[in-house]
Amino acid sequence: MTESKILTREQAIEQANQWRAEGQQIVFTNGCFDIVHLGHIDYLEKARNLGDKLILGLNTDTSVSCIKGPLRPVVNEYARARLMAALEFVDAVTLFGEDTPLELIQAVQPDVLVKGNDYTVATIVGSDLVLARGGRVETVALVPGYSTSSLIERIKQSY
Numbered sequence: 065m066t067e068s069k070i071l072t073r074e075q076a077i078e079q080a081n082q083w084r085a086e087g088q089q090i091v092f093t094n095g096c097f098d099i100v101h102l103g104h105i106d107y108l109e110k111a112r113n114l115g116d117k118l119i120l121g122l123n124t125d126t127s128v129s130c131i132k133g134p135l136r137p138v139v140n141e142y143a144r145a146r147l148m149a150a151l152e153f154v155d156a157v158t159l160f161g162e163d164t165p166l167e168l169i170q171a172v173q174p175d176v177l178v179k180g181n182d183y184t185v186a187t188i189v190g191s192d193l194v195l196a197r198g199g200r201v202e203t204v205a206l207v208p209g210y211s212t213s214s215l216i217e218r219i220k221q222s223y
Protein backbone atom coordinates (compact mmCIF):
# COMPACT_ATOMS: atom_id res chain seq x y z
CA MET A 65 0.00 0.00 0.00
CA THR A 66 1.34 3.45 -0.89
CA GLU A 67 0.00 4.63 2.49
CA SER A 68 3.21 3.18 3.96
CA LYS A 69 5.07 6.07 2.32
CA ILE A 70 3.44 8.43 4.85
CA LEU A 71 6.04 8.74 7.61
CA THR A 72 6.30 10.42 10.99
CA ARG A 73 9.13 12.91 11.31
CA GLU A 74 11.28 10.36 13.11
CA GLN A 75 10.60 7.79 10.39
CA ALA A 76 11.36 10.34 7.66
CA ILE A 77 14.70 11.20 9.28
CA GLU A 78 15.54 7.49 9.60
CA GLN A 79 14.53 6.85 5.99
CA ALA A 80 16.63 9.79 4.77
CA ASN A 81 19.64 8.53 6.71
CA GLN A 82 19.20 5.07 5.21
CA TRP A 83 18.92 6.40 1.65
CA ARG A 84 21.96 8.66 2.23
CA ALA A 85 23.96 5.68 3.49
CA GLU A 86 23.05 3.91 0.23
CA GLY A 87 24.44 6.86 -1.74
CA GLN A 88 21.02 8.02 -2.91
CA GLN A 89 20.59 11.70 -3.76
CA ILE A 90 17.69 12.97 -1.62
CA VAL A 91 15.37 15.61 -3.09
CA PHE A 92 13.09 17.55 -0.76
CA THR A 93 10.14 19.74 -1.54
CA ASN A 94 7.14 20.93 0.41
CA GLY A 95 3.76 22.47 0.02
CA CYS A 96 0.07 22.48 0.79
CA PHE A 97 -1.15 20.52 -2.24
CA ASP A 98 -4.80 21.28 -1.54
CA ILE A 99 -6.81 20.11 -4.60
CA VAL A 100 -3.94 18.60 -6.58
CA HIS A 101 -3.58 19.86 -10.18
CA LEU A 102 -1.45 19.39 -13.30
CA GLY A 103 1.12 21.93 -12.11
CA HIS A 104 1.71 19.92 -8.93
CA ILE A 105 2.13 16.67 -10.85
CA ASP A 106 4.47 18.17 -13.45
CA TYR A 107 6.68 19.86 -10.88
CA LEU A 108 6.84 16.89 -8.49
CA GLU A 109 7.86 14.52 -11.28
CA LYS A 110 10.54 16.96 -12.40
CA ALA A 111 11.68 17.44 -8.79
CA ARG A 112 12.09 13.66 -8.35
CA ASN A 113 14.20 13.54 -11.51
CA LEU A 114 16.68 15.94 -9.91
CA GLY A 115 17.80 13.15 -7.59
CA ASP A 116 17.09 9.56 -6.57
CA LYS A 117 14.45 9.81 -3.83
CA LEU A 118 11.82 12.51 -3.28
CA ILE A 119 10.70 13.37 0.25
CA LEU A 120 7.64 15.60 0.36
CA GLY A 121 6.96 17.85 3.34
CA LEU A 122 3.19 18.39 3.52
CA ASN A 123 1.61 21.20 5.50
CA THR A 124 -0.87 20.10 8.18
CA ASP A 125 -4.42 21.46 7.99
CA THR A 126 -3.64 24.00 10.72
CA SER A 127 -0.55 25.13 8.87
CA VAL A 128 -2.46 25.47 5.58
CA SER A 129 -5.12 27.58 7.31
CA CYS A 130 -2.41 29.89 8.63
CA ILE A 131 -0.90 30.29 5.17
CA LYS A 132 -3.88 30.17 2.81
CA GLY A 133 -6.64 31.46 5.07
CA PRO A 134 -9.36 30.09 7.39
CA LEU A 135 -11.42 28.53 4.57
CA ARG A 136 -8.49 26.33 3.54
CA PRO A 137 -7.61 23.56 3.13
CA VAL A 138 -10.52 22.16 1.15
CA VAL A 139 -8.96 18.68 1.33
CA ASN A 140 -7.87 17.44 4.76
CA GLU A 141 -4.31 16.45 5.59
CA TYR A 142 -4.92 12.69 5.58
CA ALA A 143 -6.48 12.79 2.11
CA ARG A 144 -3.75 15.13 0.82
CA ALA A 145 -1.08 12.82 2.23
CA ARG A 146 -2.67 9.74 0.64
CA LEU A 147 -2.94 11.48 -2.74
CA MET A 148 0.72 12.53 -2.63
CA ALA A 149 1.84 9.08 -1.47
CA ALA A 150 -0.02 7.47 -4.38
CA LEU A 151 2.24 9.26 -6.87
CA GLU A 152 4.92 6.92 -8.24
CA PHE A 153 7.57 9.69 -8.14
CA VAL A 154 6.95 10.56 -4.49
CA ASP A 155 9.01 8.28 -2.26
CA ALA A 156 8.01 9.59 1.17
CA VAL A 157 5.50 12.05 2.63
CA THR A 158 5.73 13.61 6.07
CA LEU A 159 3.43 16.22 7.58
CA PHE A 160 4.74 19.35 9.25
CA GLY A 161 2.76 21.77 11.38
CA GLU A 162 5.21 24.62 11.58
CA ASP A 163 4.69 27.73 9.45
CA THR A 164 7.79 26.77 7.46
CA PRO A 165 9.62 23.47 6.77
CA LEU A 166 12.91 24.84 8.13
CA GLU A 167 13.18 22.39 11.06
CA LEU A 168 12.17 19.49 8.82
CA ILE A 169 14.76 20.42 6.20
CA GLN A 170 17.40 20.72 8.92
CA ALA A 171 16.45 17.23 10.12
CA VAL A 172 16.22 15.52 6.72
CA GLN A 173 19.33 17.23 5.27
CA PRO A 174 18.38 16.86 1.58
CA ASP A 175 20.91 17.07 -1.23
CA VAL A 176 18.46 19.00 -3.41
CA LEU A 177 15.75 21.45 -2.32
CA VAL A 178 13.08 22.22 -4.93
CA LYS A 179 10.09 24.56 -5.30
CA GLY A 180 8.15 25.86 -8.26
CA ASN A 181 9.49 29.07 -9.76
CA ASP A 182 6.78 31.08 -8.09
CA TYR A 183 9.64 31.15 -5.59
CA THR A 184 13.24 32.21 -6.13
CA VAL A 185 16.27 30.49 -4.60
CA ALA A 186 16.53 33.46 -2.22
CA THR A 187 12.92 33.10 -1.05
CA ILE A 188 12.90 29.32 -0.65
CA VAL A 189 12.92 28.45 3.04
CA GLY A 190 15.88 26.24 3.83
CA SER A 191 17.98 27.23 0.82
CA ASP A 192 20.80 28.60 3.02
CA LEU A 193 20.90 25.34 4.99
CA VAL A 194 21.05 23.14 1.89
CA LEU A 195 23.59 25.33 0.08
CA ALA A 196 25.80 25.50 3.19
CA ARG A 197 25.96 21.68 3.18
CA GLY A 198 27.03 21.70 -0.49
CA GLY A 199 23.57 20.83 -1.73
CA ARG A 200 21.56 22.34 -4.59
CA VAL A 201 18.46 24.53 -4.61
CA GLU A 202 16.37 24.33 -7.78
CA THR A 203 13.15 25.85 -9.06
CA VAL A 204 10.86 24.21 -11.59
CA ALA A 205 8.94 26.25 -14.15
CA LEU A 206 5.25 26.59 -13.36
CA VAL A 207 2.68 25.06 -15.69
CA PRO A 208 0.82 28.22 -16.73
CA GLY A 209 -2.79 28.61 -15.72
CA TYR A 210 -2.87 26.10 -12.89
CA SER A 211 -3.30 26.90 -9.21
CA THR A 212 -5.51 25.54 -6.48
CA SER A 213 -6.98 28.96 -5.76
CA SER A 214 -7.91 29.53 -9.40
CA LEU A 215 -9.59 26.11 -9.47
CA ILE A 216 -11.59 27.06 -6.38
CA GLU A 217 -12.63 30.35 -7.99
CA ARG A 218 -13.73 28.56 -11.17
CA ILE A 219 -15.80 26.11 -9.14
CA LYS A 220 -17.39 28.96 -7.18
CA GLN A 221 -18.33 30.71 -10.45
CA SER A 222 -19.92 27.53 -11.77
CA TYR A 223 -22.48 27.33 -8.97
Ligand SMILES: Nc1ncnc2c1ncn2[C@@H]1O[C@H](COP(=O)(O)OP(=O)(O)OP(=O)(O)O)[C@@H](O)[C@H]1O
Pocket residue numbers: 093094095096097098102103104106107132178179180181182183204205206207208209210211212213214
Ligand atom coordinates in the same frame (compact mmCIF):
# COMPACT_ATOMS: atom_id res chain seq x y z
N1 LIG B 1 1.12 25.74 -11.96
C1 LIG B 1 2.12 25.17 -11.26
N2 LIG B 1 3.11 24.52 -11.93
C2 LIG B 1 4.14 23.96 -11.25
N3 LIG B 1 4.28 23.99 -9.91
C3 LIG B 1 3.30 24.61 -9.20
C4 LIG B 1 2.19 25.23 -9.82
N4 LIG B 1 1.41 25.79 -8.84
C5 LIG B 1 2.02 25.52 -7.68
N5 LIG B 1 3.16 24.83 -7.87
C6 LIG B 1 4.11 24.37 -6.87
O1 LIG B 1 3.45 23.40 -6.08
C7 LIG B 1 3.92 23.48 -4.72
C8 LIG B 1 2.73 23.54 -3.81
O2 LIG B 1 2.12 24.80 -4.02
P1 LIG B 1 0.63 25.09 -3.53
O3 LIG B 1 0.08 23.91 -2.82
O4 LIG B 1 0.61 26.42 -2.85
O5 LIG B 1 -0.13 25.17 -4.92
P2 LIG B 1 -0.94 26.40 -5.50
O6 LIG B 1 -1.68 25.87 -6.69
O7 LIG B 1 -0.03 27.55 -5.70
O8 LIG B 1 -1.96 26.73 -4.31
P3 LIG B 1 -2.72 28.12 -4.04
O9 LIG B 1 -3.33 28.58 -5.31
O10 LIG B 1 -3.73 27.71 -2.97
O11 LIG B 1 -1.66 29.04 -3.50
C9 LIG B 1 4.83 24.69 -4.64
O12 LIG B 1 6.18 24.25 -4.65
C10 LIG B 1 4.55 25.46 -5.90
O13 LIG B 1 5.72 26.10 -6.37
Ligand SMILES: O=P(O)(O)O[C@@H]1O[C@H]([C@H](O)CO)[C@@H](O)[C@H](O)[C@@H]1O
Pocket residue numbers: 094095096097123131162163164165179183187188189
Ligand atom coordinates in the same frame (compact mmCIF):
# COMPACT_ATOMS: atom_id res chain seq x y z
O1 LIG C 1 2.26 25.21 -1.17
P1 LIG C 1 3.14 26.39 -0.95
O2 LIG C 1 2.39 27.59 -0.44
O3 LIG C 1 4.04 26.69 -2.08
O4 LIG C 1 4.10 25.88 0.23
C1 LIG C 1 4.64 26.74 1.18
O5 LIG C 1 5.99 26.84 0.88
C2 LIG C 1 6.69 27.68 1.77
C3 LIG C 1 8.06 27.72 1.16
O6 LIG C 1 8.80 26.61 1.53
C4 LIG C 1 8.72 29.03 1.33
O7 LIG C 1 9.93 29.00 0.65
C5 LIG C 1 6.58 27.11 3.21
O8 LIG C 1 7.23 27.99 4.14
C6 LIG C 1 5.13 26.94 3.60
O9 LIG C 1 5.04 26.24 4.85
C7 LIG C 1 4.40 26.12 2.55
O10 LIG C 1 4.88 24.79 2.52
